[in-house]
Amino acid sequence: xxxxxxxxxxxxxxxxxxxxxxxxxxxxxxxxxxxxxxxxxxxxxxxxxxxxxxxxxxxxxxxxxxxxxxxxxxxxxxxxxxxxxxxxxxxxxxxxxxxxxxxxxxxxxxxxxxxxxxxxxxxxxxxxxxxxxxxxxxxxxxxxxxxxxxxxxxxxxxxxxxxxxxxxxxxxxxxxxxxxxxxxxxxxxxxxxxxx
Numbered sequence: 001x002x003x004x005x006x007x008x009x010x011x012x013x014x015x016x017x018x019x020x021x022x023x024x025x026x027x028x029x030x031x032x033x034x035x036x037x038x039x040x041x042x043x044x045x046x047x048x049x050x051x052x053x054x055x056x057x058x059x060x061x062x063x064x065x066x067x068x069x070x071x072x073x074x075x076x077x078x079x080x081x082x083x084x085x086x087x088x089x090x091x092x093x094x095x096x097x098x099x100x101x102x103x104x105x106x107x108x109x110x111x112x113x114x115x116x117x118x119x120x121x122x123x124x125x126x127x128x129x130x131x132x133x134x135x136x137x138x139x140x141x142x143x144x145x146x147x148x149x150x151x152x153x154x155x156x157x158x159x160x161x162x163x164x165x166x167x168x169x170x171x172x173x174x175x176x177x178x179x180x181x182x183x184x185x186x187x188x189x190x191x192x193x194x195x196x
Contacts, residue, residue, distance in 0.1 A: 017042050063167040066102035070147040073102040080135040106144035152184030156192045168192035
């Protein structure tokens with residue numbers, strides 16, 4: 001195979017998988033330049049890489065809140081470092097998962113088997129992201145708040161709207177006729193400040 005064709009295939013494989021140049025070249029060399037076989041090779045390698053990383057500690061990451069019609073869901077996704085928590089691929093993954101979390105009413109089993117926009121499940125995308133970023137990433141916990149009360153959220157150290165390091169959600173009874181919007185938001189902020 002010519003050097004030009006080989007580089008073209010590496011470029012194609014990188015576009016398909018998002019994997020680094022060196023790994024793509026190795027995959028193509030191992031599979032005689034066959035792109036389909038190389039994609040499968042990288043997928044298997046990614047699963048192996050991801051499972052090795054799962055013994056490490058993931059204590060950083062992001063928390064996200066999704067809100068629609070006075071219903072809310074909160075989701076915590078952990079990474080090993082703050083550096084990854086600022087990565088645009090990680091943030092994009094977290095945002096899409098936050099939407100799915102809301103739809104699944106914070107049921108993590110349902111969430112992990114749900115399909116994402118690219119047609120793959122959340123679990124499959126998680127494995128791909130771990131192998132691409134090179135850190136342990138876990139979907140740690142989630143919570144759903146129905147509309148039986150009035151829900152208020154406060155996001156501390158926000159990276160973007162409804163994404164940050166700490167989220168506090170307060171649900172107040174609807175029985176009170178006063179306007180609770182201001183007090184609900186302040187109460188959520190004070191809860192976050194107390195680091196419960």
